[in-house]
Amino acid sequence: MQEQQEEQPSGGPSVSMAQFIKFGLVGVSNTLVFLAIYYLVLFLQEDWYLFGNALGWAVSVLNAFFWGDRVVFKNSKRGRVEQLKKLGKSYITYGATFLLSTVLLYFEIGWWDISSVVAPLINLLVTIPLNFFINKYWTFK
16 A cells, blocks of 8 residues: 655645745846846936836836746636736735835935945845745735
């Protein structure tokens, strides 16, 4: 008689850890997209750091949604309406952390004299874990 392997529940610790690792790897590409756009705008006009932040965010959310849906959370629902709902949730999720990072950027650069090159990197330490949990338990649940 052959033993059957017991499957890990969908929300079990090893599944969550695997998802968090995938989310981190996808996050690297997302971060590179954001930073490329942010630094390009900064290169063109240093005072436009808030605009670069907004533009980088808008494009990187599309990147995050695409890879999060297909690689990290592997959702089976592929209908157009369902996808648009999840995309809307992604923009809301990342919108919340965008507002947080924008406020942080404003204070870091404008008040605390942190370099506009370094400030967005500091903000990622806060926004990446926050985005993971919101995406896992709301956007792609």
